[in-house]
Amino acid sequence: MRPFHIIITCEHGGNLIPSQYASHFTGCEDQLESHRGWDIGALQIAQKLSTELNAKLFQTRISRLLVDCNRSVFNPEIYSDRTNRLSNNEKEEILKEYYYSYRNKVERYIRKISKQQRVLHVSVHTFVPEWNGVERSVDVGLLFDEARTTENIFCNYWKNELEKKLPDKSVKLNEPYKGADDGFTTYLRKKFSEQNYLGIEIEVNHKWANTPELNEITTALYFSLVLNFTHYSYSTFENKGVSRERVEKRKEIPRRE
């Protein structure tokens, strides 16, 4: 049995604008198509992980330029320059229809499940390869809250396994962003203790979108995650004073290679 109930989410899965708001986005089609409108390739990764792990997937395909589901409601970045100028009533309507409807559904699900089993929430994103004229060297980032021991242990093990599977890629912890920055997982950490909830964001460089490497990275993420469950069981045992050797003897690594 897995030590977690896994859920996959994708907050920037598409660049759709509902028809009633389309007029506000006239002339910014290029922006909508770019990383500013959505996370290119992220939904593909999320869907594959969800299928391989048999894990529930929550996704939104509404563009972050309408409302950003990975920002808190108090964060000014929740709206783009196209929606920030709308009336308060219109903003309220957007929040209700496209923000709370998504986030509350995920939160309710975690609340229900976490009463029986610890939840591992994997939120899938991609990032732009170049920022302010500088090329980013990271290929895959695992983002977590360093103040949470459970997430720390889990991501350090996961990174090690991922590096073995992707020897020519750069895998980093809390790069290109910090996991404790404002985001959906950061919000959910305030709602659930680390005994009940681990919130980890995967960030993949979108230069790999539409290339065979994206598939390779996704497969590596899946296998390393499954393998990581075994390591995680180690640390759980070690916390109870059971030696690693004893655990080693009794475990079977669930390899599917």
Ligand SMILES: [Zn+2]
């Ligand atoms: Zn994103």
